[in-house]
Each structure stands twice: as C-alpha cells, then as structure tokens.
Amino acid sequence: MSSDSAAEGNQQVWDVVVVGAGPAGASAAYAAACTGRRVLLLEKAELPRYKTCGGGIIGPSRDALPPGFDLPLRDRVHAVTFSLNGKLTRTRRSKNMLFGLINRPDFDAQLVKTAQDAGAELRTGATVSRVEQHGSAVPDRRTVAVVLGDGEVVLARAVVGADGSASRIGAHVGVKMDQVDLGLEAEIPVPPTVAEDWAGRVLVDWGPIPGSYGWVFPKGDTLTVGVISARGEGAATKRYLDDFIGRLGLAGFEPSISSGHLTRCRAEDSPLSRGRVLVCGDAAGLLEPWTREGISFALRSGRLAGEWAARVAEAHDAVDARRQALNYAFAIKAGLGVEMGVGRRMLTLFSRRPGLIHAALTGFRPAWQAFAKIVRGTTTLAEIVRTHPVARRAMGALDK
Numbered sequence: 325m326s327s328d329s330a331a332e333g334n335q336q337v338w339d340v341v342v343v344g345a346g347p348a349g350a351s352a353a354y355a356a357a358c359t360g361r362r363v364l365l366l367e368k369a370e371l372p373r374y375k376t377c378g379g380g381i382i383g384p385s386r387d388a389l390p391p392g393f394d395l396p397l398r399d400r401v402h403a404v405t406f407s408l409n410g411k412l413t414r415t416r417r418s419k420n421m422l423f424g425l426i427n428r429p430d431f432d433a434q435l436v437k438t439a440q441d442a443g444a445e446l447r448t449g450a451t452v453s454r455v456e457q458h459g460s461a462v463p464d465r466r467t468v469a470v471v472l473g474d475g476e477v478v479l480a481r482a483v484v485g486a487d488g489s490a491s492r493i494g495a496h497v498g499v500k501m502d503q504v505d506l507g508l509e510a511e512i513p514v515p516p517t518v519a520e521d522w523a524g525r526v527l528v529d530w531g532p533i534p535g536s537y538g539w540v541f542p543k544g545d546t547l548t549v550g551v552i553s554a555r556g557e558g559a560a561t562k563r564y565l566d567d568f569i570g571r572l573g574l575a576g577f578e579p580s581i582s583s584g585h586l587t588r589c590r591a592e593d594s595p596l597s598r599g600r601v602l603v604c605g606d607a608a609g610l611l612e613p614w615t616r617e618g619i620s621f622a623l624r625s626g627r628l629a630g631e632w633a634a635r636v637a638e639a640h641d642a643v644d645a646r647r648q649a650l651n652y653a654f655a656i657k658a659g660l661g662v663e664m665g666v667g668r669r670m671l672t673l674f675s676r677r678p679g680l681i682h683a684a685l686t687g688f689r690p691a692w693q694a695f696a697k698i699v700r701g702t703t704t705l706a707e708i709v710r711t712h713p714v715a716r717r718a719m720g721a722l723d724k
Contacts (some may be wrong), residue, residue: 339362339634340356343486345367346432346605347432348604348626352484357630374428374581378425379398380423380526383698383701390442395431396430398425401422401424402417402418405525406528421700422700423700451472456469468601484603490586494607496598496601497603499596500595504555504587504588506555506557508562508583509581510549510579511546511581519547526540526541531564535671536553538565589616590664592664594609596649597649604625606622621660662706690712694712
C-alpha cells in the first residue's frame with residue numbers, strides 16, 4: 325500500500341478504482357496494479373457474463389494484451405467471404421492466420437484474472453450510481469467518492485470509468501457522442517456438418533442500409549451471426565438480420581442467445597477526463613467508426629488509462645492531476661484518435677459507395693493485402709491512407 329492509500333478516519337482510500345470489468349476496465353486495473361498501486365475493480369454483474377460482441381481478436385488487440393496472456397481462441401480465421409447484400413459473393417484466403425475468434429465471457433474473465441494476479445482486487449455485484457469530486461462524501465480535494473447503488477461510498481485518489489456505452493462515469497465526465505449504432509446478434513448452435521463448413525472462415529456482408537454490414541463468426545459448434553447499422557433504423561436492422569440468417573440457411577436453427585447493443589462513438593472534441601476521473605473504452609466512445617471494432621480500442625485505451633490513473637493518484641494538487649489527465653488525453657488522441665478520424669471518413673465512403681469497397685476487396689489484390697495487414701496488426705488504416713496514393717485519393721474525394 326502506498327502512503328496515499330492509508331485509511332482516512334475509519335475508511336480506506338484506494339489509489340485507483342476502476343468501474344467496469346470488460347476489456348477496458350480489466351486492462352486499466354492490470355496496468356494500474358503493475359505500478360504497485362492499490363486497485364479496486366468494480367463490476368455490477370457476476371463473472372463470467374455474456375456481452376453482445378462478434379469476438380474478433382485482430383492484431384492490435386493481440387498486441388495490447390498483458391505479457392504471457394493465453395488467448396482462449398475458439399477458431400483461427402484464414403479466409404473471409406465478402407458479399408454485397410447477399411450477392412457477388414467471393415472468398416479470399418490466406419496461408420497465414422488473419423485473426424482469432426473468442427467468446428467474450430471466457431476472454432473477459434481471463435483478463436480480470438490477469439488483473440487480479442497483478443494485485444487488483446475484484447468486487448462483483450457492485451453497481452455504481454455516481455461519482456462525486458466535491459461535497460460531503462469527499463474528505464479532501466485529492467479524493468473521489470464512488471457512490472454505490474446501496475449508498476455505500478468507496479474512496480479513491482483516481483477513478484477510471486470503463487462501464488460501457490451507457491456509462492455513468494462518462495456522463496460525469498461529459499462524454500459527447502456523435503455516432504450511435506444498433507448491433508443485433510444471435511448465437512446459433514449448429515450441427516457438426518454445418519460447423520465444419522464454416523471452420524476457419526468468416527463472412528462479411530455489406531448490408532442494404534447505408535453504413536450497415538453483417539457478419540458470421542464461427543466458434544466451434546456455434547455461429548455468431550450479427551448485423552449493425554445506424555440507430556433509428558431498428559425495424560430495418562431487424563429485417564436485415566432475419567433476411568441474412570434466412571439466406572444463409574440458418575433459419576431452422578434455434579439461437580441460444582439473441583441480443584442487441586448500442587455502440588456509441590465519441591465526438592472529436594469530447595472530453596476524456598474530469599478532475600481525477602478518466603474514461604476509456606466504450607465509456608469514452610472509443611471504437612473504430614467504420615467497422616465499429618471496439619475490443620482493440622478498449623484494450624489499448626484501458627492500458628493507457630490505468631497507467632495515467634496511477635500518476636493521477638500520486639498528484640498532490642489539482643494542477644498536477646489535471647496535467648496527468650491531459651497527458652492521458654493527448655496519448656489517446658495521438659494514437660486512437662487518428663485511427664478514428666480515418667475510420668469516420670471510411671464510413672462516409674462506405675455509406676455512399678458500398679459496391680466500391682466490395683469491388684476493391686474482392687477484385688483488387690492490393691486492397692485485400694491491405695485488409696490482411698490491418699487485421700494482422702502489421703499496419704493501420706491510417707498508415708495506409710497516409711502512404712498509398714490510391715487510398716489517399718479516395719479519401720481526398722470525400723472532401724470535394
């Protein structure tokens with residue numbers, strides 16, 4: 325325990341309290357605990373718990389995992405089938421693995437265990453109602469009060485909000501969203517003959533609603549089938565999922581789970597901190613705007629939030645705490661923020677010309693090679709746009 329974590333009066337003060345035990349929260353708790361700080365990880369559910377998520381682990385996600393982390397892969401993807409609203413289907417294959425597929429309950433629970441092994445303490449069944457940085461519950465200006473649903477108050481020198489896209493901590497910070505999408509997903513158990521046909525291969529279908537797409541991710545004896553499109557198109561999105569499942573020949577199989585989830589993408593000027601409180605992952609609206617890929621953004625932003633929260637916890641005044649929080653924001657914007665900016669432009673292009681994206685990936689070998697490098701983590705979409713004339717011209721056309 326550091327000196328700042330000593331009890332105040334009769335109440336313990338944690339160095340860092342992390343709210344939410346998904347990939348972002350577990351990564352933050354792990355990173356903060358690795359600095360030697362006393363860390364408490366709060367989660368409202370009991371673990372493991374289901375999350376609506378395709379479960380694709382691309383290169384940037386793999387590279388952001390703690391050292392020695394053993395991915396609980398359900399399948400390894402070597403082929404991608406692309407279709408344009410069910411038509412013009414073509415499969416691209418790779419000798420090397422493109423990315424892996426996991427079940428979120430297993431993956432999340434293992435990340436939490438890694439954080440615990442690093443020294444973080446886990447408390448499940450703890451619903452956070454609000455945080456306070458001023459008022460009677462706060463003993464001094466260096467302390468944040470985390471108020472639980474039953475009225476209990478947990479004190480911390482720094483707080484990391486990783487409590488999902490409907491984040492209470494994000495509301496406290498003032499996170500602003502400029503893109504909200506609806507994802508619908510079904511976990512469909514299938515017989516061995518069907519599972520064998522999908523093994524090692526995913527399907528990406530560019531959908532009928534502007535900016536929409538669907539996916540099939542195989543995970544042993546279960547197929548994760550989902551679609552996503554802009555919020556406000558709920559009925560059309562549900563029809564798309566039903567039609568998608570039907571034309572895949574999967575309508576006769578009963579889903580074990582059917583779920584929905586709103587993904588929210590931050591506005592470019594949205595804050596990432598307030599006082600001694602930082603936000604990361606979905607709570608900060610950090611995800612790739614075009615594909616809505618969020619696991620790599622959660623892992624990377626969570627690690628940064630944990631590292632900088634440890635510094636905020638050591639800050640002796642508001643000025644120093646603010647400086648550390650601004651450094652966190654700068655680190656996010658210089659990395660993930662750049663990727664999000666390119667992703668926004670790609671979403672605009674895709675929404676206008678999905679056929680162009682499909683034609684490039686299925687008929688233009690350099691585009692497929694770029695896709696493979698991005699998902700393997702050897703380059704980024706932002707780097708490709710910066711260095712490749714064709715991609716740069718395509719992006720430039722959006723500005724005219």
